[in-house]
Amino acid sequence: MGKNEETPEERRERLRQQELKKPSSSIHGSNLADLVGGLGWKGTGILVLVLIAGFIVYSIYR
Incomplete structure (x- = not known):
């Protein structure tokens, strides 16, 4: 299944997984x-x- 054939749920999950892989610290470092x-x-x-x-x-x- 290519990116054109994925369901909206699959697309949301793929984007969420990509976002989780990115470093989440800001300029001031991590927060509580x-x-x-x-x-x-x-x-x-x-x-x-x-x-x-x-x-x-x-x-x-x-």
């Missing part, structure tokens, strides 16, 4: 949404716990 999107829910939960624990430790020993 990119980081959280790549981690999944478990990784995000661990990251939040580490940040909270770090803030508590910082507050105690400041």
